[in-house]
Amino acid sequence: MRQVALTVNGMRHELELEPRELLVYVLRDRLKLTGTNVGCDTSSCGACTVLVDGESVKSCTVLGVQADGAEITTIEGLAANGSLHPVQQAFHDHHALQCGYCTPGMVMAAVSLIEHGEATSEAAIREGLEGNLCRCTGYHNIVAAVQDAAGAMGRAR
């Protein structure tokens, strides 16, 4: 067992973890933050994407102990003061989801992409979301939503 401190969505948690516990299960099972989904469990689908120190990562492929001391943001941490994050709002406006299973990971990957200044064109967004699979939408509305959100977040700066 190892003592680990994680700051998740601004809240500090001190946990005793087995080294083999994956970050996604620390978030879901220990902290009850079940917004982060497990899709493939084999690093392929991106449903488990969260931000670790501001960068998108697949939390099924990170050990909880590796995140010791890190700031983590999950889908639950995006909305502030009762209003949706611009990426969430754009997914809503563009109907960028059907079953919604991929959505938390898709939104987190998009937030990272936009904040790194990499959502510069439709092609760049399609490339930048290559680590996230959606089995429903055909991606069209997702890409439109991310393009819209990138514009909105750029204007807000």
Add this chain to the structure above:
Amino acid sequence: MIPARFDYDVAESAAHAIELLGAGGGDTKLLAGGHSLIPALKLRIARPAKLVDIGRLSDLAYVRDGGTHVAIGALSRHAAVASNPLLAEHCPIVSYTAGQIGDPQVRHRGTLGGTLSHGDPASDLPAVMLALGAELVVQGKGGERVIPATELFTGVFETALAPDEMLVEARVPKLAASTGWAYVKANRRAQDWATVGVAALVHRDDGAVAGASIGLVNMGGTPLRARATEDALAGGSSAAEAAALVTDGTQPPSDQAGSSEYRAHLAQVITRRALEQALGN
């Protein structure tokens, strides 16, 4: 999928990591970005007794001007290598190729040292290092030694590193303005490993081709140099003629992504494309 139990320690320095590796007697493994190792732990293909986490050694995450070469610290993440201006200026084949690995999430975690130490013949950067004639700096109990890329890759998931050694730096040569380059990766789906990949460097003298250096991904148990193609180009053959020789000495594997015959064909096609691209820039 949950890995089998293992112990875990955080290395405070490269020397500390090497000490912990030595104390583990072969059953201890380094953990860098974890993006090859953690999937293997989850499938229980790898069952080390202990992991030594080197992922926090931020003093080994650097890209520095070394005079005639650029030095890249082993803990540099693929994303940092991909966006590095020094590499973009002096050795753009490295930064470009790092940006072709996996997807953004993978590039945020995976490290240069990890991809070079893992010995996966399907990985992109090992073949680039081979084509460049890069040098790898390795640290062990007795100090540092330098391994040429031509001697690093010894088999599928095997390298010339001793069990208690750690790769600390890669040195890539600064390319002359007259050197054209290309990395062409063929895969079936966006985030897949290369079915086949070709790293090409073409050296020109007064506009004429003076020599070439070509590294192949996934055309055998290790990354390979395409010597017959290189010799043909140096001897004045066209890109198409030289590319037809690329399968010489290769043993392309058969798997879900393609049969051995398909890979042999694909290698010829993308080698021609890589050479044309390299000659054009």
